[in-house]
Amino acid sequence: MYRILLVEDDQDIRELICSYFTRKEQGVFEVDAAADGQKGWEKAYENHYDLLLLDVMLPGQDGFSICREIRKSSDVPIMFITARASERDILNGYALGCDDYVVKPFPLPVLYQKANALIKRSKGLVRSKIFTMGSLSLNPNNGMVVSDEQEVKLTAREYGILKVLLENKGRVISREQLLDMVWGYNSGTDERVLDTHIRNLRKALGTNGKLIRTVIRRGYKIEE
Amino acid sequence: MYRILLVEDDQDIRELICSYFTRKEQGVFEVDAAADGQKGWEKAYENHYDLLLLDVMLPGQDGFSICREIRKSSDVPIMFITARASERDILNGYALGCDDYVVKPFPLPVLYQKANALIKRSKGLVRSKIFTMGSLSLNPNNGMVVSDEQEVKLTAREYGILKVLLENKGRVISREQLLDMVWGYNSGTDERVLDTHIRNLRKALGTNGKLIRTVIRRGYKIEE
DNA sequence: CATTCATCTGAAGAACATCTGAAGATATTG
DNA sequence: CAATATCTTCAGATGTTCTTCAGATGAATG
Numbered sequence: 001m002y003r004i005l006l007v008e009d010d011q012d013i014r015e016l017i018c019s020y021f022t023r024k025e026q027g028v029f030e031v032d033a034a035a036d037g038q039k040g041w042e043k044a045y046e047n048h049y050d051l052l053l054l055d056v057m058l059p060g061q062d063g064f065s066i067c068r069e070i071r072k073s074s075d076v077p078i079m080f081i082t083a084r085a086s087e088r089d090i091l092n093g094y095a096l097g098c099d100d101y102v103v104k105p106f107p108l109p110v111l112y113q114k115a116n117a118l119i120k121r122s123k124g125l126v127r128s129k130i131f132t133m134g135s136l137s138l139n140p141n142n143g144m145v146v147s148d149e150q151e152v153k154l155t156a157r158e159y160g161i162l163k164v165l166l167e168n169k170g171r172v173i174s175r176e177q178l179l180d181m182v183w184g185y186n187s188g189t190d191e192r193v194l195d196t197h198i199r200n201l202r203k204a205l206g207t208n209g210k211l212i213r214t215v216i217r218r219g220y221k222i223e224e
Numbered sequence: 225m226y227r228i229l230l231v232e233d234d235q236d237i238r239e240l241i242c243s244y245f246t247r248k249e250q251g252v253f254e255v256d257a258a259a260d261g262q263k264g265w266e267k268a269y270e271n272h273y274d275l276l277l278l279d280v281m282l283p284g285q286d287g288f289s290i291c292r293e294i295r296k297s298s299d300v301p302i303m304f305i306t307a308r309a310s311e312r313d314i315l316n317g318y319a320l321g322c323d324d325y326v327v328k329p330f331p332l333p334v335l336y337q338k339a340n341a342l343i344k345r346s347k348g349l350v351r352s353k354i355f356t357m358g359s360l361s362l363n364p365n366n367g368m369v370v371s372d373e374q375e376v377k378l379t380a381r382e383y384g385i386l387k388v389l390l391e392n393k394g395r396v397i398s399r400e401q402l403l404d405m406v407w408g409y410n411s412g413t414d415e416r417v418l419d420t421h422i423r424n425l426r427k428a429l430g431t432n433g434k435l436i437r438t439v440i441r442r443g444y445k446i447e448e
Numbered sequence: 449c450a451t452t453c454a455t456c457t458g459a460a461g462a463a464c465a466t467c468t469g470a471a472g473a474t475a476t477t478g
Numbered sequence: 479c480a481a482t483a484t485c486t487t488c489a490g491a492t493g494t495t496c497t498t499c500a501g502a503t504g505a506a507t508g
Contacts, residue, residue, distance in 0.1 A: 074364075077345070087331045087333065087334060090331070090334050090337075091333055091334065091337060094334075094337030094338070094340070094341055095337070097341075098341065099341050099342070099345055100324065100338070100341070101334075101338075107311045107314070109311065109315055110311060110314050110315065110318070110325075113314075113315060113318030113319070114318070114324070114325075116318070117318055117321075117322065117323050117324070118323070118345075121301070121323055121342070121345055121346055122345055155483080155484055155485080156484080156485095157484080157485070170366045170368070171366040171367070172366060172367040189486085190486070190487070190488095192466090192486085192487075192488085193485075193486055193487080195465095195466060195467060195468085196467090196468085196485085196486075196487090197485085197486095198466095198467090199466095199467065199468070200484095214465090214466070214467090215367065216379070216380065216464095216465060216466075216494065216495075217379070217380035217464090217465070217495080218367060218380060218383075221366070221367075379494085379495055379496085380495080380496095381495080381496070413496095413497085414497070414498070416455090416497085416498075416499085417496070417497055417498080419454095419455060419456060419457085420456090420457085420458095420496080420497075420498090421496085421497095422455095422456090423456065423457070423458095424495095438454095438455070438456090440453095440454065440455075440504090440505060440506080441453090441454070441505095441506085
């Protein structure tokens with residue numbers, strides 16, 4: 001499950017993209033949307049996304065300036081989607097560190113595939129899909145987790161948590177983000193469940209359980 | 225120095241791209257060219273490139289089939305550059321595992337920047353900006369703080385304060401501003417807490433604690 | 449130089465976040 | 479439908495972080 005932030009002021013386009021991305025293949029993308037630059041920037045800053053889709057002309061803060069700000073602290077993949085097709089604008093986009101610049105109007109399936117390709121590329125998943133860390137590895141292809149040469153049988157939640165952590169090695173993931181990503185948005189789950197699953201996961205991983213670090217007030221991360 | 229393989233049958237376009245890529249900034253790209261599908265595939269197979277630029281319609285073997293073959297054994301970034309702009313073709317390209325699909329005609333600088341962005345992305349080189357000051361650094365991406373080659377574990381408040389200061393190097397930040405930014409607006413916190421956290425932060429940073437300067441009556445700043 | 453105001457410091461307990469064990473609820477499997 | 483596995487809830491234990499306070503130190507002012 002990948003998380004996308006869409007910043008677009010046109011409600012029609014926003015809904016079109018949202019529904020296409022979330023419906024096409026169930027459970028692949030989760031799209032969070034913002035209608036103006038200010039909101040967009042805040043969301044991007046406060047949460048972890050796998051891809052940002054930014055319109056350029058926005059009320060409040062334009063897409064370019066959002067990109068500029070984000071790039072100061074993050075290398076999240078960024079695609080502009082905009083009607084501004086001048087060479088100058090496109091080059092400006094790339095100068096600010098975007099990954100792709102898509103000119104409206106475009107066929108939705110194309111945007112979808114571009115997003116797909118870029119996310120995979122950013123995660124180094126084009127070929128190998130196995131996450132490893134020391135003697136710990138997780139293979140999303142067959143759902144196998146191996147710790148110290150030993151296959152570990154994890155429950156769905158434990159697996160979900162470990163996967164998110166491994167996809168974001170070294171990065172602190174907030175409890176909220178973890179709940180969103182493993183349980184799904186507004187599932188309204190009690191935040192304390194996470195504690196329990198983290199504990200079980202640590203125990204299940206044996207020695208490697210130590211790799212999961214709690215960062216008080218900020219969340220969890222996995223690190224050697 | 226990055227190596228690019230260009231497979232394109234039109235000699236004019238080939239030379240145009242070649243010269244633009246190699247001249248623009250000396251020594252950034254090295255472009256190897258092939259004029260037909262057969263040659264292109266052989267070169268791609270026998271050498272290592274950082275990016276493949278493939279035309280689709282080619283004598284011998286078309287770009288799509290080259291891509292299909294390459295993807296069986298390699299995750300090298302691939303961009304199609306072609307006049308075939310139908311949605312069907314574009315989707316086909318992505319289905320075969322390309323990273324971008326550029327429709328002719330296109331401005332050369334745009335192609336150049338696209339290539340640039342893609343290569344960086346593929347190598348994980350899209351740098352996130354880390355705040356540094358001498359031997360002190362803070363990475364907002366993973367929340368790590370390093371002082372004198374040593375990771376420092378800061379509490380949430382300490383981290384928040386340091387981040388604000390580093391975001392405003394050399395600038396004096398008033399106590400009120402700091403409270404607003406770290407604690408949140410109208411949190412009504414006693415202003416004296418800040419003193420304590422500043423002290424703890426200084427201690428935690430060791431030698432680099434000295435960088436945090438008190439500016440009497442005006443606040444704090446960080447400066448070398 | 450004395451006075452006033454601002455900041456620093458150390459210590460202590462309040463407040464908070466996370467962990468843990470156990471038990472009940474829910475889902476899955478044979 | 480029973481048996482089992484998994485998930486969630488809860489409440490007390492634990493450990494960490496935050497805040498408060500009061501006296502010490504240091505800087506500015508007239």
